[in-house]
Amino acid sequence: MSLSELNAQAPLSNVFFDYDQAELLGPARATLQQNAEWLQRWSSTRIIVEGHCDERGTNEYNLGLGERRAQAVREYLTSLGIAAGRVTMVSKGEEEPVCTDETESCWTRNRRGNFIITAK
Numbered sequence: 268m269s270l271s272e273l274n275a276q277a278p279l280s281n282v283f284f285d286y287d288q289a290e291l292l293g294p295a296r297a298t299l300q301q302n303a304e305w306l307q308r309w310s311s312t313r314i315i316v317e318g319h320c321d322e323r324g325t326n327e328y329n330l331g332l333g334e335r336r337a338q339a340v341r342e343y344l345t346s347l348g349i350a351a352g353r354v355t356m357v358s359k360g361e362e363e364p365v366c367t368d369e370t371e372s373c374w375t376r377n378r379r380g381n382f383i384i385t386a387k
Contacts, residue, residue: 270384278305279314279382282340283375286321289335291343295380299340302382303347313386316340318358321374326360333358340380355385 279302282295291299306312318337320329337356345351359381366373 270387273384273387279384281382282380284336284378284380286374286378287324287332289318289332289339291339296343299343300347303344303349306344306349306353309387311387312384313353314355315383315385316344316354316356317363317381317383318356318360319363319377319379319381320359320361321377322361322364322369323374324361329360330358333360336378336380 280298282291282298284290284295285292306314316337318333318335318340320332320336324332334356337358341351341354341356344354361377364373364377365379366376
């Protein structure tokens with residue numbers, strides 16, 4: 268299976284954040300626990316964690332917030348035993364939304380930590 272096929276299957280679930288926050292709440296921690304279990308089974312896998320934001324706030328602010336979100340995800344995964352060298356991060360800010368409606372339900376979907384598998 269190619270990396271693009273593996274990423275299309277999305278074996279790692281996104282985590283979501285509250286507005287203007289980078290703190291991992293209970294549901295996000297539970298999701299990251301499941302992601303860590305998958306990563307432990309596939310120990311040669313490497314990933315990128317993308318930190319995303321909704322469209323509110325300046326580009327500069329959202330890039331910083333996206334970075335804090337990606338960092339929170341990376342730190343939690345490493346606390347669960349995933350080697351830090353397997354997890355890189357990037358902030359996407361508000362640049363790659365999954366939803367473009369100007370509604371709270373849409374903004375909620377955009378405030379996320381997204382995973383891309385880069386090596387298997």
